[in-house]
Amino acid sequence: MNLFLQQIINGLTLGSIYGLVALGLTLVYGILHIPNFAHGALYMVGAFMSYFLMVDVGVHYWIAMAGSALIVAALAIICERLVFHPLRHSPPIHDKIAAIGILLFLEALVQMFWGADFRRMSSPFTGILNFDGLIIPEQRLLIIVGALTLVALLQVFLRKTMTGATILALAQNREGAFLVGIDANRVAMMTFGISGALAAIAATLYAPINLVYPAMGHLVIMKAFVIIILGGMGSVPGAIAGGMIIGFAEAFGGFYISTAYKDIIAFGLLVVILSVRPQGLFAKGAH
Amino acid sequence: MLRLNQLDVCYGSFKALNNIDMTIGAGELVVLLGANGAGKTTLFNAISGLIKPTAGDMEFEGQRLSGRKPSAIVSAGIVQCAEGRKLFPQMSVAQNLMLGGYVHRRDKVGNRQRQQEMYQLFPILAEKKDQPAGSLSGGQQQMVAIGRAMMSRPRLLMLDEPSLGLAPLIVRQMFETIKQINRLGTTVLLAEQNAFAALKIASRAYVMENGRLVMEGDRETMLGNERIRKAYIGA
Ligand SMILES: Nc1ncnc2c1ncn2[C@@H]1O[C@H](COP(=O)(O)OP(=O)(O)OP(=O)(O)O)[C@@H](O)[C@H]1O
Numbered sequence: 001m002n003l004f005l006q007q008i009i010n011g012l013t014l015g016s017i018y019g020l021v022a023l024g025l026t027l028v029y030g031i032l033h034i035p036n037f038a039h040g041a042l043y044m045v046g047a048f049m050s051y052f053l054m055v056d057v058g059v060h061y062w063i064a065m066a067g068s069a070l071i072v073a074a075l076a077i078i079c080e081r082l083v084f085h086p087l088r089h090s091p092p093i094h095d096k097i098a099a100i101g102i103l104l105f106l107e108a109l110v111q112m113f114w115g116a117d118f119r120r121m122s123s124p125f126t127g128i129l130n131f132d133g134l135i136i137p138e139q140r141l142l143i144i145v146g147a148l149t150l151v152a153l154l155q156v157f158l159r160k161t162m163t164g165a166t167i168l169a170l171a172q173n174r175e176g177a178f179l180v181g182i183d184a185n186r187v188a189m190m191t192f193g194i195s196g197a198l199a200a201i202a203a204t205l206y207a208p209i210n211l212v213y214p215a216m217g218h219l220v221i222m223k224a225f226v227i228i229i230l231g232g233m234g235s236v237p238g239a240i241a242g243g244m245i246i247g248f249a250e251a252f253g254g255f256y257i258s259t260a261y262k263d264i265i266a267f268g269l270l271v272v273i274l275s276v277r278p279q280g281l282f283a284k285g286a287h
Numbered sequence: 288m289l290r291l292n293q294l295d296v297c298y299g300s301f302k303a304l305n306n307i308d309m310t311i312g313a314g315e316l317v318v319l320l321g322a323n324g325a326g327k328t329t330l331f332n333a334i335s336g337l338i339k340p341t342a343g344d345m346e347f348e349g350q351r352l353s354g355r356k357p358s359a360i361v362s363a364g365i366v367q368c369a370e371g372r373k374l375f376p377q378m379s380v381a382q383n384l385m386l387g388g389y390v391h392r393r394d395k396v397g398n399r400q401r402q403q404e405m406y407q408l409f410p411i412l413a414e415k416k417d418q419p420a421g422s423l424s425g426g427q428q429q430m431v432a433i434g435r436a437m438m439s440r441p442r443l444l445m446l447d448e449p450s451l452g453l454a455p456l457i458v459r460q461m462f463e464t465i466k467q468i469n470r471l472g473t474t475v476l477l478a479e480q481n482a483f484a485a486l487k488i489a490s491r492a493y494v495m496e497n498g499r500l501v502m503e504g505d506r507e508t509m510l511g512n513e514r515i516r517k518a519y520i521g522a
């Protein structure tokens with residue numbers, strides 16, 4: 001029983017991280033209408049910024065997380081302004097190529113400063129909670145609670161505030177958004193900023209139970225792609241639910257089948273689900 | 288109120304609007320007649336700032352409009368209820384209306400009050416306010432589109448073929464509502480192919496053919512005109 005509950009905790013942990021990354025990806029999809037391949041690089045830069053702020057500057061974990069979120073939000077906004085905004089009238093393939101360009105550039109940049117080594121990032125939450133035999137490391141609990149809080153805040157922002165609603169409005173009907181006086185530039189910058197901040201926070205939450213290295217974004221972003229395909233491109237609830245599905249599939253598959261195949265499970269699941277429901281699990285479209 | 292001066296619009300090398308001169312006075316209800324492809328939508332989009340004219344200028348209440356962003360034009364008091372409605376389909380009716388008041392977002396009380404006025408104008412929308420706009424019937428969606436446009440408290444409302452695809456009875460109600468909106472003080476520019484019904488509520492009309500304004504006159508002149516009767520009314 002405890003082993004089963006243990007896998008639920010693992011599934012929630014993975015699902016939280018994947019969900020946060022996929023949320024940023026799905027929001028930006030509403031603006032660009034392509035998946036932003038550079039999103040995984042933003043995640044990776046987020047981890048390095050936190051690492052840098054903690055190890056080299058010496059600030060507390062929370063401050064490092066906030067600083068990293070701000071830096072990566074700014075970086076994402078710069079990418080929007082310098083790269084995607086000038087390409088807004090070009091065919092979608094230009095955006096895709098540009099996104100891959102940003103990805104390669106950021107990875108090379110980080111490698112230039114920090115090298116390709118694997119690094120370990122510590123966090124003040126090293127304790128282990130023991131609930132009657134069910135063992136939960138504090139950091140995992142932090143990941144789950146942190147992600148749930150962020151998702152709830154984001155939902156309130158998108159559904160209950162006029163500013164948040166402009167993000168969904170622009171994604172649902174671009175011209176309609178212009179007609180009510182929404183400024184596309186403002187919304188695009190805000191969306192990129194939010195998605196960058198979410199990626200950085202996810203990376204900072206996950207890094208202490210993982211490793212920090214320049215290629216760390218690859219697998220996460222691949223899985224986030226799987227999630228938004230499953231969850232319906234642009235769908236916010238779909239990204240959250242899809243993140244959890246993949247997280248649980250990995251936790252349980254890794255435990256009951258084999259950890260060696262854990263990373264393949266997400267992609268196997270994608271093939272199975274898409275052959276049954278080619279439209280994905282949820283309705284497509286920004287909502 | 289609105290003055291267009293020798294306006295040209297091109298799509299690539301194709302000249303969609305040619306030398307358009309138009310004036311609309313405050314309080315008028317002006318109809319723009321024109322067959323498919325005449326350039327009505329193009330003219331509206333140029334006024335809304337969605338496409339850039341290649342020549343000429345536009346003036347609204349003494350201010351130049353040319354070169355302004357679409358959001359600035361809505362703030363200035365011109366709003367368009369577009370062809371095809373352009374709603375936010377997965378959002379509720381209430382959210383669509385709320386976003387219509389985006390340019391007045393700091394005036395929450397005013398927006399809420401305005402929203403209630405829209406529910407009075409279109410009582411069916413009050414019933415459906417929590418449903419996704421995309422799930423409504425065509426006529427109801429058109430009401431959401433007009434309501435959303437009115438939420439920005441325009442002084443000039445441009446309606447692009449609001450009767451398109453609606454049953455005759457609904458069309459009649461729609462035109463009644465438009466007339467009422469005009470009576471309550473909003474200037475209206477109405478693009479239509481449904482000439483007879485539109486002329487009945489209009490004070491003046493323009494006729495557009497192949498990107499040019501070819502005729503202009505008040506309602507009686509237009510209704511009595513042989514060419515108009517043949518081309519648009521079929522009688
Ligand atoms: N984006 C575009 N690119 C190129 N040509 C266009 C574009 N939009 C419209 N046109 C052309 O401009 C002309 C005017 O089109 P417009 O949509 O303004 O007509 P309309 O009067 O609104 O017609 P309808 O009654 O069918 O809506 C047409 O010949 C159309 O083919």
Ligand SMILES: [Mg+2]
Nearest residue numbers: 327328329370
């Ligand atoms: Mg048209």
